[in-house]
Amino acid sequence: MHGNMMQWPLLISSIFRHATTYHHDQEIVSVTADQPQFRYTFTDFAARVCQLANALTNAGVKPGDRIATMAWNDHRHLELYYAISGIGAVCHTINPRLFPEQIEYIVEHAEDTLLFADPMFVELITPITARSNTVRAVIVLDDGATTVDGIASTSYEDFIACEAETFAWPEFDENSACALCYTSGTTGNPKGVLYSHRSTVLHALTVTTPNALEIGMQDAVLPVVPLFHVNAWGIPYAALLSGAKLVLPGAALDGESLYSLMEREAVSVTAGVPTVWLGLQKHLQENNRKLPSLKRMIVGGSAAPSSMIEYFETQQDVNFVHAWGMTEMSPLGTVCRLKPAMQQDSREARTAQKIKQGMPVFGVELKIVDDDGMRLPHDGEAMGELWVRGPWITSGYFRNPEGSRSDFDSEGYFRTGDISTIDSQGYMRICDRAKDVIKSGGEWISSIDLENVAVGHPKVAEAAVIGVPCDKWQERPLLVVVLKKPGSELTLNEMRDFLTGKVPKWWQPGAMEVVDSLPHTATGKIQKRALRQQFADFSFTSSTEGSI
Amino acid sequence: MHGNMMQWPLLISSIFRHATTYHHDQEIVSVTADQPQFRYTFTDFAARVCQLANALTNAGVKPGDRIATMAWNDHRHLELYYAISGIGAVCHTINPRLFPEQIEYIVEHAEDTLLFADPMFVELITPITARSNTVRAVIVLDDGATTVDGIASTSYEDFIACEAETFAWPEFDENSACALCYTSGTTGNPKGVLYSHRSTVLHALTVTTPNALEIGMQDAVLPVVPLFHVNAWGIPYAALLSGAKLVLPGAALDGESLYSLMEREAVSVTAGVPTVWLGLQKHLQENNRKLPSLKRMIVGGSAAPSSMIEYFETQQDVNFVHAWGMTEMSPLGTVCRLKPAMQQDSREARTAQKIKQGMPVFGVELKIVDDDGMRLPHDGEAMGELWVRGPWITSGYFRNPEGSRSDFDSEGYFRTGDISTIDSQGYMRICDRAKDVIKSGGEWISSIDLENVAVGHPKVAEAAVIGVPCDKWQERPLLVVVLKKPGSELTLNEMRDFLTGKVPKWWQPGAMEVVDSLPHTATGKIQKRALRQQFADFSFTSSTEGSI
Ligand SMILES: Nc1ncnc2c1ncn2[C@@H]1O[C@H](COP(=O)(O)OP(=O)(O)OP(=O)(O)O)[C@@H](O)[C@H]1O
Ligand SMILES: Nc1ncnc2c1ncn2[C@@H]1O[C@H](COP(=O)(O)OP(=O)(O)OP(=O)(O)O)[C@@H](O)[C@H]1O
Ligand SMILES: [Mg+2]
Ligand SMILES: [Mg+2]
Known part of the structure; x- marks a missing residue:
């Protein structure tokens, strides 16, 4: 019935x-x-x-x-x-x-x-x-x-x-x-x-909810994430749906331009990828500036380092909200908002939680599975391939029936290509991409976690980890870093000392290379494929390789 | 395609x-x-x-x-x-x-x-x-x-x-x-x-948004509105959807019980009809009590008087959110949240805005029309029958095909039976029910507005207005009041003095009757039908009737 x-x-x-009927005199600002x-x-x-x-x-x-x-x-x-x-x-x-x-x-x-x-x-x-x-x-x-x-x-x-x-x-x-x-x-x-x-309207409505980006008619929203990248995470729809002011930054996404725009337009919510926020952070720190109107920043597309989370939360009094999604997911999958009990935790514990990609919004179902497709427990330990289901998730690529079929299982879930854990509170953590994961001595090393810790070193601006073949362990991690001060020095031993106690012993990089810049994709992610090509001829000396 | x-x-x-997967240790409290x-x-x-x-x-x-x-x-x-x-x-x-x-x-x-x-x-x-x-x-x-x-x-x-x-x-x-x-x-x-x-899921999702009730996992929500009345305005769904704590008050809806429950459970959002909040207000005032955890109260089902809005906003620092809906609408139609510019207005101007029933949430379309079905302007003046359309609005009553047909027009809108205005900012105000509206000398008198002003008189606890036939003006308003102090006195002239300047001259009641209590419906509304029966034999003396 x-x-x-x-x-x-x-x-x-x-x-x-x-x-346009109920918020007709709300503003759109555009560069x-x-x-x-x-x-x-x-x-x-x-x-x-x-x-x-x-x-x-x-x-x-x-x-x-x-x-x-x-x-x-x-x-x-x-x-x-x-x-x-x-x-x-x-x-x-x-x-x-x-x-x-x-x-x-x-x-x-x-x-x-x-x-x-x-x-x-x-x-x-x-x-x-x-x-x-x-x-x-x-x-x-x-x-x-x-x-x-x-x-x-x-x-x-x-x-x-x-x-x-x-x-x-x-x-x-x-x-x-x-x-x-x-x-x-x-x-x-x-x-x-x-x-x-x-799918677009359901997604936009969800984006406005308090557990997601939280957008109401009181807000001024700045999507730094491009309109050419997954519909700017649905913000062009969500802002109008809620009657919020929409601030569109044009092509100038450097720290200075973003700061000025946020300041002038009293932006309360913004969203973008970590690379962009690195630029803003640098600008704010160097010029000792504050963002008093900013309440929330939603950060996704690649993993946000804990140093960034701490800076924006403690120095700018902003709620730093880590999120995860995919083009195939419109893109919103998970959002990392702390549960009430976690609000009472120490700063360190809160950052440790906020570095996770969070819980699915209502409408997104997750599962992590082992190589046989069996569901893994939500214990924060078990790492597996992440699959998703929901009303704003693709059911197959456009004009690509073959490529599509193998991406779906019999329960109708879509394979994300990400490797993750889910903790007992339901918070998902992206450990790696299936294609980037490093298998060393039969164990997985999360390149994302290793990068995140390495970027916390005071001398390091950006870090990337790739797996390089080696005879003894099959693969060992190679750490590639960009330094904050061009021309300064950092040795592998210094880095190892820094990592000791922060990552498992067998995660210690087999070698470290200092470069001027890392290759990024169109959406600000580190291009691991290009990096692997760049270091295609790299090989460990037997001394470093065995030194774990 | x-x-x-x-x-x-x-x-x-x-x-x-x-x-139950992602908020499994969240609580439900129940009396x-x-x-x-x-x-x-x-x-x-x-x-x-x-x-x-x-x-x-x-x-x-x-x-x-x-x-x-x-x-x-x-x-x-x-x-x-x-x-x-x-x-x-x-x-x-x-x-x-x-x-x-x-x-x-x-x-x-x-x-x-x-x-x-x-x-x-x-x-x-x-x-x-x-x-x-x-x-x-x-x-x-x-x-x-x-x-x-x-x-x-x-x-x-x-x-x-x-x-x-x-x-x-x-x-x-x-x-x-x-x-x-x-x-x-x-x-x-x-x-x-x-x-x-x-309809229920779309409605629940909308209920959680910042422009509506604003419910996230941080909240503790107390639906005072009964689960037997339009699904308690969707809160039983909205709270679980967002992982909020749900506090269910059982049968004890008196001021003392509600106060204790809110205090003990740190309730942040609550929703109910004005009659219930009158009881709570009385209790708080008499015992000089505060509700520090309460952030928002959503009030609908019948019109909230301005004295109540002012009490909760100024004395309890609560965001008093007026809302309007119907059983036929799941029920959420409009919510009165102030636009950013209005936040700067004087307290009086804000109350004057908050007494309106507000703007439709996304998903609800409104129109007001004249007797010929022509759309009336959004000027805050033109009063007309209110029609609605949207994904959680009925398309016809259950097993009642005949009764249903005349309630819909050719555009698919549903006739609410309410008479309202919409102002230039899009805020709708319920003036009356079509069946209760008073037509005096060819002009409409809003019984709701008249009641709302009358209840502001310091001696008055509750007020109702009905139309009573009279020869000269067809109909004149009869004001029926309950006094705060049983046994105290209030004359028609005192009331008229109070109303002067607050309502148009020709709205002045033709007579006033003091009663011990007013008949209420199952959902806390004043039962105008019963009241009209009670005063079926009433007639104005020619002196009062002509005195406008
Ligand atoms: N917060 C995050 N932390 C870590 N990784 C993230 C985060 N958000 C997104 N990602 C990564 O980005 C991916 C989605 O990116 P997107 O859809 O923009 O294209 P892509 O996967 O980079 O490109 P392609 O699928 O064409 O290789 C996710 O599968 C995940 O690997
Ligand atoms: N905030 C409000 N201010 C004024 N009136 C309101 C408000 N909210 C709801 N109402 C009134 O309540 C009506 C909806 O009530 P509900 O669906 O509970 O049943 P009812 O209309 O009272 O009963 P029935 O339709 O059986 O006569 C609206 O049509 C409107 O007249
Ligand atoms: Mg991808
Ligand atoms: Mg009705």
Whole structure:
């Protein structure tokens, strides 16, 4: 027997309608190349989104068509989010930091018909769009200063200029596709994840809850995480859904720019990857600055080191919230919020808990399993492959039926490719990626944990660990570090002394290399594949190798 | 084109699984007749819910069967919520304060097969269940002290005692029915609203958001609103979904009992109707007591007077959040949270805003229309009939196709029967019920506004206004008051002096009557129908009637 409740589909246009009706004078602040201090209200935003929806429709865009964007976080990109999905088309956000070959592959694979690009990416895309069989035109996100060779093109402002400022949003099945994002390609070729209106709205609603990012109409939210990376963790939807002020930082993500923006706009919630916060931390420390309005920072994408957690919690009085997710998960999986009893713990115990990636939000189911697929206990010890299930998790990659099948098990869970533990309180900790994990003498070494401890050394700015083959132990960890002071010195023995007592004895690195910088992916993660290539010829001397 | 996302149905058993896996040592505190200080963890709760699910299954309960409850807010009632809906049956919560004829009508209309009742309701239900054609057995919510005549019966503890403590929850369509609640019957015969798993989970998630009740794992939540009244505004689901502590007050809702419970359990969020808070306010004032842990109180069901808002905000430092809803709406429709700019306003301006019922939460669409169904502007002046639409709003009453049709319009909106305004900021204000509204000399008088001002008079404890026919103006307001000090005096002229300047001149009551008490409905609302009957023979003297 069915309940007697209305069938009201969960659509992105419902978020738009709610925000622009009930929070019409709330603000969106945006940094663009041509307007570094742009701001307007939800009402102004609404008018332009409707103009864009009309322009897209007039340009022949049909429901289901993929429309690509390659842009920073600004108001035009936000308008694209709402107009494209609102008319039933698919907003395909492309990560401009992927290799050009990857970008070309993605555009063709998705069969994008229009491409909206920031002026600074025109050079990058010109050869791709000139060759493309699917892209019909490029629309440059400015007011007419930039031209594109080899393809029809116009400026965004011209594209929408003459259109009507109202639009009748169609109603359709909430399972319709709304957005498409390819994974970062940290471990291989990018794979497409096709989100639905239902998954996006449920995810956005969850993002607003107190156990997650906690966004209400009192908040000013700054997504530093790019709109081209998993929909900026759902914040462009969550902020409007709650009537919060949305602050979009454009391309300038250095410490100084972020500090100024947060200060000027009284930002209360922000979200981004650890690399970005390292920059901010450095800026704040060097200039002895404070962030009085900031209440919460949500940090994910790769593991946050404990030194960062301690700095922001004790020096900036910010609630540092570690989170974990994936492109395949929209992305929110787990959030590390302390339970009431843990609030009473010592600072050290709280940091030790906050370094974990946390508990799943309602809607996400986790399991860790051994090599035979058997569930492992929640004891904080047992390490296993992490599998997930829930309404905003992919059921298969876009146009990739073969690649998809092996990623799902008979219970409908999706294989994350991460290795983790879950403690008795339900807190999950990412130990490694299955592809990065180091097996030494038959035992697993968590490269993430080892990196996290090593980065706590006062001389170290960044640390990465990879496994290098060795005869005696199969694999031994090689520690690669960037020093805070270029030109300073750090010896393997100093590092070993520092690590002693903080990691198991057999985790001690077999060798340490000092480099000027580490290779990062488009989304700020350390590119372990590139690092392994860089050290492909490395081999331990028998003295270091045996010294554990 | 559909998105590629998992089909993960929104089920009440998912809330159960999440809560009991990730918040297993969170507590439920419960006051029952036999155990006035009962407390247990989510783990203990889980075991008993599974026992109950097994017992129900063994008793032959099938998906879709209606299982009735008549009980206060305690842990056994909560177990019934999760076990009945979890196995796919329908939890039909009966309001014990309805007239016995109404209860009998409801039980037969719903075709309840089992009835779970608190011991104190056994006398009330005995004749009903003895006569019933559908109820097979009564299960008394105690450990065996009470027996029921004329029907098979057992105690709850015996019913579940020998069952296994695990249960494999079935997966089914999220649109399946999960619960049934009949309206309060303020305006006529109770009508059944049949909720679905989808509507209930979406509503619960929304209840937890910062713009609504704001419930996270840090909170201790006390639903004073009964579990038999619109699922206690979704709190039994919302609290478990967020891992919050749930404090269930049983039958003792007087000021002293509520104060003690809040104090002992460090309650941070509570929700209930104004009548209950009047009792608490009186107790706190008379005993000069404070509620230091309480952060928010959500107040709805009928209009909260400004004197109450001011007391709790200024004397108790509580965020007083006015809300509006209906049984037909699960019930959450609007919540009155101030926008950031309003936080800077004077205390008076803030109270004037907080007395409104607020803005819709995301998921609820409102419109106010004139007699021709044309939309009225959001100007805070235009008063019209309020219509609503959304995923947790009824699409028709249970087994009542005729009654249902006229309540919906061609856009799919549901007629609330309330008369309201919406101001330019989107805040809705309930002025009256369509059936209670007073039309005087062609103009509407808001009985709610008039009551709200009158109750601000220092001598007045409670006030009600009804329209009484008169020749000259068609209808004139009759003010009926209960005085704070029994036996004290208050004249019509004193009251008129007090009202002067606070209400339009033509709203001045034609007469005032002092009574010992006002008739209330089962959910704490003033029963205008009964009041009108009581004053059916009343007529204005020509002197008062003309005196406006
Ligand atoms: N808080 C975190 N701590 C550690 N690792 C994290 C955290 N958050 C995310 N990750 C890592 O990031 C992964 C998800 O990243 P994303 O979806 O952006 O692409 P990717 O996995 O890096 O790329 P690809 O799948 O194409 O190789 C997770 O599987 C996990 O390994
Ligand atoms: N904050 C509030 N202020 C004023 N009125 C309110 C408020 N909240 C709820 N109400 C009133 O309560 C009504 C909903 O109550 P409920 O669903 O409990 O049953 P009822 O309408 O009283 O009973 P019935 O529909 O059987 O006559 C609303 O339509 C509205 O009139
Ligand atoms: Mg990945
Ligand atoms: Mg009603």
